[in-house]
Amino acid sequence: MASPASSLGRIGVLLVNLGTPDSPQTSDVRRYLNEFLTDGRVIDIPAAVRYPLFQGIVVPLRAPKSAKVYQQLWTERGSPLLYHGLDLKRLVQEQLGEQYVVAFGMRYQKPSIESALEELRDAAVDRIIVLPLFPQYAAASTGSVQQKVMEIVSKWWVVPSISFISTFTNDPGFINTIATLGKEEMAKHKYDHIVFSYHGIPERHVLKGSYKGYCQLGSCCDTYNEKNRYCYRAQCYETSRLVAKELGISKDQYTVSFQSRLGRDPWLQPYTDFVLKDFPAKGIQNVLAFSPAFVADCLETTVEVGFEFKEMFEAAGGSHWQLVPSLNSHPLWVQAVTDMVRNN
Numbered sequence: 001m002a003s004p005a006s007s008l009g010r011i012g013v014l015l016v017n018l019g020t021p022d023s024p025q026t027s028d029v030r031r032y033l034n035e036f037l038t039d040g041r042v043i044d045i046p047a048a049v050r051y052p053l054f055q056g057i058v059v060p061l062r063a064p065k066s067a068k069v070y071q072q073l074w075t076e077r078g079s080p081l082l083y084h085g086l087d088l089k090r091l092v093q094e095q096l097g098e099q100y101v102v103a104f105g106m107r108y109q110k111p112s113i114e115s116a117l118e119e120l121r122d123a124a125v126d127r128i129i130v131l132p133l134f135p136q137y138a139a140a141s142t143g144s145v146q147q148k149v150m151e152i153v154s155k156w157w158v159v160p161s162i163s164f165i166s167t168f169t170n171d172p173g174f175i176n177t178i179a180t181l182g183k184e185e186m187a188k189h190k191y192d193h194i195v196f197s198y199h200g201i202p203e204r205h206v207l208k209g210s211y212k213g214y215c216q217l218g219s220c221c222d223t224y225n226e227k228n229r230y231c232y233r234a235q236c237y238e239t240s241r242l243v244a245k246e247l248g249i250s251k252d253q254y255t256v257s258f259q260s261r262l263g264r265d266p267w268l269q270p271y272t273d274f275v276l277k278d279f280p281a282k283g284i285q286n287v288l289a290f291s292p293a294f295v296a297d298c299l300e301t302t303v304e305v306g307f308e309f310k311e312m313f314e315a316a317g318g319s320h321w322q323l324v325p326s327l328n329s330h331p332l333w334v335q336a337v338t339d340m341v342r343n344n
């Protein structure tokens with residue numbers, strides 16, 4: 001028999017993405033980077049070193065350069081990560097109907113996770129389903145959202161029931177939407193090769209999160225199983241395998257690589273910028289690039305993969321480089337999110 005609360009209350013859904021500056025002005029980018037790069041799950045060094053190093057040196061040096069890149073990304077509607085998130089929230093709310101209340105928050109900057117949780121508290125929801133919009137679990141992304149949500153609700157007098165959708169690396173709706181967008185590009189042009197370029201993380205993060213030392217950054221990630229379910233590297237390979245299967249391409253027709261490294265420590269390899277420079281010498285002239293670590297267009301997809309990698313590839317002698325757009329608020333993706341929530 002349903003409890004009185006579950007038959008009366010609506011279900012809260014909290015969609016969360018990473019965050020973006022309020023504007024591409026250096027001062028706003030600095031504030032965003034200060035919050036982002038002092039998160040102990042992103043920069044996992046002691047706080048006594050992290051704060052002075054990042055707030056005092058790294059961020060002041062990086063902010064003006066990042067601001068210039070954000071200026072390339074910015075649109076009339078602002079940052080794509082934000083407006084696609086708000087569009088997704090509206091459309092998922094429409095699909096889910098009155099039984100659900102959907103809110104949207106960002107891990108860094110605005111709208112804050114705290115304000116989104118307050119919306120759900122005001123709506124007197126019975127329980128909350130949190131969906132961090134990162135397909136592959138990483139302690140620096142999904143883990144950070146989970147920690148923040150728990151910190152906030154642990155201070156409420158009445159702590160709500162919460163569940164997290166921690167990974168959707170192999171979700172059929174997610175995979176199908178990416179493959180559909182890829183097929184649309186493949187119908188317009190003939191490609192010699194496909195690249196799945198994921199946001200990198202330090203190798204150390206993968207090893208720290210590895211179940212009983214299972215991940216050795218090698219062939220351990222060739223299968224996806226209960227031991228490496230939350231291994232970021234294994235999930236990236238799994239998403240790639242599943243999309244490749246839907247596209248009908250074989251293992252030698254695609255490459256999995258990692259982008260956006262920061263600092264001197266080794267990050268997950270191979271690095272996309274190295275991989276793409278070798279393609280023309282191997283006779284690969286036409287490349288279709290997917291960014292399956294992101295569900296919405298952002299700096300890392302539009303600018304890094306769409307503009308910067310394209311320039312590098314052409315400078316190395318390549319002919320045609322094309323980025324597959326992100327899922328954004330594609331109807332198939334809206335349906336996939338709706339299904340993930342309903343099935344939770």
Ligand SMILES: C=CC1=C(C)c2cc3[nH]c(cc4nc(cc5[nH]c(cc1n2)c(C)c5CCC(=O)O)C(CCC(=O)O)=C4C)c(C)c3C=C
Pocket residue numbers: 018019020021041042043062066079081134138140141199200201202260262293294297298299300
């Ligand atoms: C896929 C999820 C993400 C993981 C994992 C992640 C890890 C991670 N990121 C940095 C440093 C930076 N990332 C930046 C931008 C950025 N990162 C993600 C997602 C993940 N990051 C997104 C969606 C974005 C784009 C945001 C946007 O506004 O469009 C940036 C800022 C841009 C820049 O200055 O280059 C930094 C810095 C680290 C260090 C890290 C893991 C340790």
Ligand SMILES: [Fe+2]
Pocket residue numbers: 199260
């Ligand atoms: Fe990042």
Ligand SMILES: [Fe+2]
Pocket residue numbers: 214215216217218219220221228231233234
């Ligand atoms: Fe592994």
